[in-house]
Amino acid sequence: MQEVFTFALLFSSIRLATPLIFAALGGLFSERSGVINIALEGMMLAGAFTAAVVTFEYQSAFLGFLSALMAGAFVGVVYALCVIRFEANQVVTGFAINLLMLGLPQFLSGAIYDSTGSTPQIPKEHLLPQFFNNVSIASILAFALIPICWYVFYKTPFGLRLRAVGENPEAADAAGVDVTRLRYTAVIISGILAAAGGAYLSIGQSSLFTRGMTAGRGFIALAALILAKWRPVPVLFACLFFGFTEALSFQIQGIIKLPSGEDIPVQFIQIIPYVLTIIVLAGFIGLSRPPKALGIPYRKE
Amino acid sequence: MRKYISFVVICLIFVGCRSVTESSRRDCNIRVGIVFDIGGKNDRSFNAAAWEGVKRAERELGICLYDIEPGNPTSIEPAMRAFAERNFDLVIGVGFAQAPLMQKVAKDFPHVKFAIVDGVIFEDDGKTPKSNVASLVFREHEGSYLVGMIAAAKSKSGIIGFLGGMDIKLIHRFKTGYEEGARSINPSIRVIENYVGVTDAAWNNPGKGKELALSQIEKGADVIFTAAGNSGLGAFDAVEQYGRDEKGEAKKYVIGVDSNQNGVKPGFVLTSMVKRVDNAVYEVVKEVLEKRFQGGIHSFGLDKDGVAYAMDENNAGLIPDDVIKKVEAAKREIIEGKIKVTDAMAN
Numbered sequence: 001m002q003e004v005f006t007f008a009l010l011f012s013s014i015r016l017a018t019p020l021i022f023a024a025l026g027g028l029f030s031e032r033s034g035v036i037n038i039a040l041e042g043m044m045l046a047g048a049f050t051a052a053v054v055t056f057e058y059q060s061a062f063l064g065f066l067s068a069l070m071a072g073a074f075v076g077v078v079y080a081l082c083v084i085r086f087e088a089n090q091v092v093t094g095f096a097i098n099l100l101m102l103g104l105p106q107f108l109s110g111a112i113y114d115s116t117g118s119t120p121q122i123p124k125e126h127l128l129p130q131f132f133n134n135v136s137i138a139s140i141l142a143f144a145l146i147p148i149c150w151y152v153f154y155k156t157p158f159g160l161r162l163r164a165v166g167e168n169p170e171a172a173d174a175a176g177v178d179v180t181r182l183r184y185t186a187v188i189i190s191g192i193l194a195a196a197g198g199a200y201l202s203i204g205q206s207s208l209f210t211r212g213m214t215a216g217r218g219f220i221a222l223a224a225l226i227l228a229k230w231r232p233v234p235v236l237f238a239c240l241f242f243g244f245t246e247a248l249s250f251q252i253q254g255i256i257k258l259p260s261g262e263d264i265p266v267q268f269i270q271i272i273p274y275v276l277t278i279i280v281l282a283g284f285i286g287l288s289r290p291p292k293a294l295g296i297p298y299r300k301e
Numbered sequence: 302m303r304k305y306i307s308f309v310v311i312c313l314i315f316v317g318c319r320s321v322t323e324s325s326r327r328d329c330n331i332r333v334g335i336v337f338d339i340g341g342k343n344d345r346s347f348n349a350a351a352w353e354g355v356k357r358a359e360r361e362l363g364i365c366l367y368d369i370e371p372g373n374p375t376s377i378e379p380a381m382r383a384f385a386e387r388n389f390d391l392v393i394g395v396g397f398a399q400a401p402l403m404q405k406v407a408k409d410f411p412h413v414k415f416a417i418v419d420g421v422i423f424e425d426d427g428k429t430p431k432s433n434v435a436s437l438v439f440r441e442h443e444g445s446y447l448v449g450m451i452a453a454a455k456s457k458s459g460i461i462g463f464l465g466g467m468d469i470k471l472i473h474r475f476k477t478g479y480e481e482g483a484r485s486i487n488p489s490i491r492v493i494e495n496y497v498g499v500t501d502a503a504w505n506n507p508g509k510g511k512e513l514a515l516s517q518i519e520k521g522a523d524v525i526f527t528a529a530g531n532s533g534l535g536a537f538d539a540v541e542q543y544g545r546d547e548k549g550e551a552k553k554y555v556i557g558v559d560s561n562q563n564g565v566k567p568g569f570v571l572t573s574m575v576k577r578v579d580n581a582v583y584e585v586v587k588e589v590l591e592k593r594f595q596g597g598i599h600s601f602g603l604d605k606d607g608v609a610y611a612m613d614e615n616n617a618g619l620i621p622d623d624v625i626k627k628v629e630a631a632k633r634e635i636i637e638g639k640i641k642v643t644d645a646m647a648n
Contacts, residue, residue, distance in 0.1 A: 008519035115343030124541050206507035207538050210531040215506045250516045253495045266468040266496045
């Protein structure tokens with residue numbers, strides 16, 4: 001047991017939680033404004049790919065990170081146009097974006113590097129800087145974003161309007177809030193944040209982009225968002241919880257044995273995060289109520 | 302406007318059809334189609350090796366090469382069928398995951414020749430190998446035994462790591478060979494084993510691969526053998542992070558797999574357990590061309606350099622000469638049958 005609960009576990013949790021925090025905060029902005037964002041996964045992939053390519057080409061993680069944010073904003077604009085301007089079904093459109101982002105980066109990577117599997121590896125010196133215990137600067141940024149988001153949501157007029165638009169757009173409109181513009185802004189911020197999470201994956205945690213490298217983290221981020229009841233500070237704890245359970249499953253693999261001396265099958269260890277999630281979701285957090293206008297397009301009377 | 306668009310579309314379709322007929326009219330000795338695994342042809346590892354082999358065949362033998370990289374597992378079978386329906390001379394499937402699919406396709410197209418890497422296709426009775434399929438399998442446990450010896454000889458802590466991709470029999474084969482080889486050098490060595498996942502996404506998750514490698518290093522491992530496709534590249538990042546000591550030697554090492562990965566992070570890669578998928582694929586193309594194709598199991602081990610440990614300028618000096626002598630001796634004994642390495646897939 002002593003081998004399992006170590007400092008390494010703590011830092012591993014932080015590293016694993018980082019992309020989730022970015023993506024979940026992204027989801028937070030979009031969903032509190034009333035737009036479902038299944039497309040988090042696709043936005044992360046867009047960010048991861050852009051970051052890897054730009055960092056490799058210009059040898060600057062800073063530039064790579066920045067372009068990832070722009071790519072995220074771009075995907076956000078596309079998604080917002082579909083679901084706000086053209087009132088397309090938000091779940092279906094989100095999925096379409098995810099599917100697009102499973103293919104598009106491969107296509108571009110094939111065109112640029114003649115390699116559809118992955119982009120070239122970036123030398124360590126050009127990756128995002130890291131501090132003690134491999135904690136990246138991006139992780140620190142993610143943690144810093146939590147109080148900032150809390151402040152934006154609860155202490156600024158923008159936050160108040162955002163929450164109002166997600167709960168009751170008609171009333172917000174009557175009070176003079178431009179619902180459409182606010183939702184556009186929220187979805188674009190959402191894209192930027194999710195892309196930051198993706199960029200962390202490709203130029204912070206690893207050193208290249210491979211197809212579908214987010215491996216479902218966008219959806220885990222959505223689960224964290226629900227677990228956190230769509231509030232910024234609990235988002236941090238929800239993401240840390242997911243990061244912790246995943247880190248725990250790494251630590252247990254090959255260490256804890258069955259009484260018979262055999263290894264615990266990997267499949268069992270890998271369901272730990274999900275089982276814990278179900279237990280926590282069902283047993284501890286109580287009712288998780290989404291924003292009232294979530295998923296409903298708003299048409300001005 | 303609409304008319305204009307439909308005109309353009311029709312033109313495009315026409316142009317598209319033309320290019321297809323033209324390319325099939327090109328002078329080809331034979332037409333070869335290859336369907337890659339989910340990792341894609343540039344995974345710097347297993348698929349890359351197969352790609353290397355068919356590219357060489359294209360250059361040297363004048364074949365026409367068509368390749369498909371399936372985006373998800375469900376598009377593998379249609380891709381195989383597409384090749385078979387057009388009467389390709391040889392259809393190659395890369396990866397164990399394609400075996401059950403090729404089983405079906407090869408049955409429906411008995412006159413088309415198939416080859417599968419890392420899988421064995423049987424007739425319906427489940428015993429006799431299918432006659433129109435060349436099953437190219439490798440005795441990975443033999444090569445893994447040798448790199449296990451190198452890992453144990455290099456390890457100062459007496460703890461080494463194994464990072465597998467998907468938790469399947471094929472990968473266990475690498476692990477058991479590695480462990481046995483390590484024990485032959487240091488009987489009390491401890492092997493920490495981890496797997497990235499249980500689905501095919503496990504081959505494409507370098508972030509998780511790195512976390513697992515870091516957790517192994519935290520537990521004391523100083524040499525890690527990866528058999529995890531793209532995810533394994535995460536372990537390369539992990540060992541690089543631990544940097545070099547004052548003598549300029551890496552503090553932690555990684556052992557690559559399938560392709561020669563010594564050059565991925567020079568100085569940090571002890572060696573690579575190469576699987577000459579390229580040679581095997583090239584050979585089977587050549588056999589088809591020379592009309593001496595034979596179905597059944599083609600097994601590649603240390604004897605024909607089907608598996609080997611890679612030595613080149615990138616890892617020269619990392620492995621002491623006396624270790625290499627021991628490894629070479631073990632290699633001879635394995636070929637002669639004096640050392641029996643356990644095959645995890647045999648039972």
